[in-house]
Amino acid sequence: MKENYTGKPANRVDGHAKVTGTAKYAAEFDAPNLVHGVVVNSAIAKGRIKSIDTSEALALEGVLEVFTHENRPGYTWLDKHYQDEDSPPGSPFRPLNSDKILFSMQPIALVVAETFELARYAALLVKVEYEREPHSTDFEANISNAYKPKKYKSTPPPDPRGDAEQAFAAAELQLEEVYSHTAQHHNPIEMHASIAIWQEDGSLIIYDKIQGVQNSQEYISNAFGVPKEKVQVYSPFVGGAFGSGLRPQYQLFLAVLAARELKRPVKVVLTRQQMFSFGHRPTTAQRIAMGASPDGKLQAIQHNAFGETSTFEDYNEDVVIWPGVLYHCDNVQVSHQLVSLDVYTPLDMRAPGGTTGTFALEIAIDEMAYKAGLDPLEFRLKNYTDTDYNEGKPFSSKELKECYRQGAERFGWANRKMAPRSMKKGHQLIGWGMAHGGWEAKQKEAAAKAVLSPEGKLEVSCATADIGTGTYTVMTQIAAETMGLPIEDVSFKLGDSSLPKSPLEGGSWTVSSVGSAVKQVCEKLQEELLKVAQKNGHEIFKDAKPEEISFANGRMFLSEAPAQSVPLLEVLALNEGKPLEAEVSAKPAKEQQKYSSYSHSATFAEVQVDEDLGTVKVTRLVSAIAGGKIINPKTARSQILGGTVWGIGCALEEHTVMDNHLGRFINHDLDKYHLPVNADIPETDVIFVEEKDEIVNPLGAKGLGEIGIVSVAPAIANAVFHATGKRIRRLPITLDMLM
């Protein structure tokens, strides 16, 4: 019997390394004569550096150099040389390129010293004189200057359908509200770090915290004019990223610059405060105007978003695609405009656009359900869609109704009383809310290589990343199952820029893209094995075609005659003791273009709100997910649990506060930027509903990194309304809003 590794829970293959402290993250590699760089950041948000005095810092014994715009070597200044795989349209920030200050906490110097402590101290001795200009960081005050970007980073807002304005005006039930949230920061617990090691021949070895080693490689190659093959980037373990590692961050550029100039290995680790200096989920305001018939059929949706961006790049995300994906409504008009401020460019953060857009739309839907006097779940069923109206295509699969059914049953939704403030326990108002969401299931082109050693050990590789998502583990499962090998004989390599081409690790597409490549490269390896057997005149396989052979338990056989199986080792021995190799590039199948593919979620939340104090506690969560085939239910559950924790943070805690007087994010540490902690997390049920999809990719798996968060915050906000009768349309919901 063939061992099926996929679809079954498996412990992480990198678990032992992670629990023993032997897994090495970017800042943890050593090199002889390694020196330490500490970044100095701008104290102002806009203006220029009038003077920068580094003499005191340089006077300290052990301080090697202070790099500033004044002594930075004259590298290329062209925009295209600083653009990376995830750059929005515009002119990317170039560290130490000029005296100009574009945002608060802009890196303006790198102090390099023999020890970290010394570099940190010397950084305090760098004296900067600024010429200040009035900055503009107030989102609301600048919303009237919003503009439509010439080019959108993500999908342009879908074209209008029907006549939303007229249908809204004619609708019996109407709703028009604004929904907003402030900036949020990724805050992976590992801070961004890079080590750059300059070699005698001018080549570079780099350890970087990044969600795609080849993105860093390309960026450094372009920015420093070094041929790509002379830049080798490693990132075997990433201590969380959630999007913060999609773009190479400034510590990478600075480490490379210093290593090249000093001809010594340089390590630059950002501080937690500096983790608030390079990208965030943007402050966003959304106007939603919605019309419905008295029986609860949606007649019009207008969804108009305003998102923050920097003055130098046009960042946007898919905030307004959701009416067309999540509901049946014939009159829809959406738009997305940008508000340019003196901040760093926002950066994709877990479910970019999805988190923001779904929060607003799903609260609005709840509001409309109440206007129609319908249970919010019933209202959603009335407006259910099997078509993605943005694309005008059917979904390749959509088991959302099953998510509703199983989630509601597990939660006990049927016992909910409709009226707000109708459920109470002592001083605690109890509220039940729900929401649903989606996330696109994309397959991107990805390559993989497989090497089968003469001893029968399989190594599969791709330059992808594992940011905690389980890439190492699921790829090993897919390879072991496809090749019919014991999982102990299979390993997967990633995080090395010389490995086969990978897309960035993001967008929930890694299992779909890299996983498909892993499966296909194993299939190609099987053909190679057959060729070897046939070339050497193996009796059993002499007339066999590739599709007629099977692999299981380390053996190869004709599918119709499993009894006459041959150990792989026997076939490998015919290959003169050489390893057998295969490499593929897996592309999405044409058939996919006829469909739209999304994963779906339904979240049910219970909150308790203290009637006197306004404190909100999430006491129960059920998240039901339709995510196609679940390759590893154990790591998959962890992904979804993580998503719900993020949803709780988004709904109730996370809030980067812009001090408009200083033009600076003022709560830039983990004391004042509130992340969910253990005590904030309730009992959470994760349900994976059965969903078969033969279109989405050869594995039938949809990816789970983002679907777990999107519907959590609105479910909690809707539960807060149910508990209190107060409709809060601004996140995070804090006690002052409920008092």
Add this chain to the structure above:
Amino acid sequence: MNKENAVGTAEVTRPTLPQTRTVTLTVNGTEHQLQLAPWTSVLDALREYLHLTGTKKGCDHGQCGACTILLDGKRINSCLTLAVMQEGKEITTVEGLAKDGELHPVQQAFIEHDAFQCGYCTPGQICSVIGLVNEGKAKTLDDIKDLMSGNICRCGAYANIVQVAQEALERRTGL
């Protein structure tokens, strides 16, 4: 002239650089003699001077718990204490938990319960669970959640970490 340093505070007078001295640290049962300045934290001593990078830096301000180690069996944030203060104490890091190649039961439980994702806060969480058990204060589920709230897990593995801690407490108390 309005002269400011990079963090916007007033000009500081510069003291002379601190002198290094020999500091003896006992880490995972082994004595190490290091030349350290008084400003070096236990965390930096472990990571930068002893190359024991299993103990993680997540904030350097005692706000995240990633650097949790055991000092004479008690859990502390190693970023908030100086190496020179800890001579003669038993420091245990994640590297010192497995014995003769066999994982500590809490380490094994982290794997079985999938109580981590990226793994970066994990060494701190593991030491914190062991410290929690040693303290003997946690009696209920809510106690565990409260007393484990000094260790942030951004991946959100809390539910699984709680299961590990419950199991570890049950092993200890025989409940």
